[in-house]
Amino acid sequence: MKEIVPDARAFSELGAAADRLLSALDGLTDADVAAPSRLPGWSRGHVLSHLAAQAPALERLLTWARTGVQTPQYASRAARDAEIEAGTRLSAGALVAWVKESAAHWQDAAESLPAKAWDATIRPFTGELCTPRRILVIRLRELVLHLVDLDLGHEIDGIPPYVRDIVLDDVLGYYARADGVPPFVLKDADGAQLARFGHSGPVVRGTRAALLAWLSGRSDGASLAASDELPDLPPWI
Incomplete structure (x- = not known):
């Protein structure tokens, strides 16, 4: 399982990836958000709702690492899917605001995680045991690939x-x-x-x-x- 060191470069790359995503969302209308994404069966709204909801879900894993209290990423797959679906009913402005707010909150939570917590053992929704270093990879992966999935002019070959x-x-x-x-x-x-x-x-x-x-x-x-x-x-x- 790929992990990365929680250093200044990692946090800088995570912040830059979030900024590229957020810049692509400027000016999106309700019709833009309702249009299909590149992911089968998902609109752009589904992708944005997933990104917005995933940030606090990953924060729950950071809380687990910080406190030692098991804090699952999601209560269940059904709960995860229902949260994503609910987000698609928001206006474009509200959905984009949610993505921005949750991204900033996640970045702050990651950068403020105590050093010893980075060695804690946690279990993401996918089931593997890992440390929070793995969560940095997951978040980075989601930011850059889902930017492509939004079909707003970004491609894989544009990823740094x-x-x-x-x-x-x-x-x-x-x-x-x-x-x-x-x-x-x-x-x-x-x-x-x-x-x-x-x-x-x-x-x-x-x-x-x-x-x-x-x-x-x-x-x-x-x-x-x-x-x-x-x-x-x-x-x-």
Whole structure:
């Protein structure tokens, strides 16, 4: 599981990712928010509601780390889904304000977490045991990928390289543990091997941005080069 050190650079990159997202939301109308996102079955409002509600949910995990009292990220999947759906009924202005307020509150909570709390053991909604360092990866991943999902002119190749590589490593870590991943080798555009799954299979090569887009389900991989047909991957998360 990918984790990052809670240092000045990590907090700076998280703040910058939030700023890029928030800048993209300026001037959104109710019609804009109701329009489809790139995620099947979700409007832009669903994506924004998820981002707004996820910030306090991740804060609950930081509270767990700080206090030692188990504080689940969500009470249940049904409660999570209901909260997201409720957010889609807000006006564009109210929804964007919620995203902004929750992002700022989360950033403050993360930056003020005591040093010893970063080594605490917590359990996110996905079930793995980890430290809050993992939560930094999750938040960064959600900010940059969902900005693309909003279909407001941002693409995977616009993610800063430092952040892109953190998210790419995180996705590769998921597939390293996932069931049903077919054998293949992954190489970047310079030929550096990034991952090997199984003991055979095709070699898949492309830019790191294109690889991330394919692995995360944001592209069909048409821009990638493969020595055989592209593997059929199980869904990411």
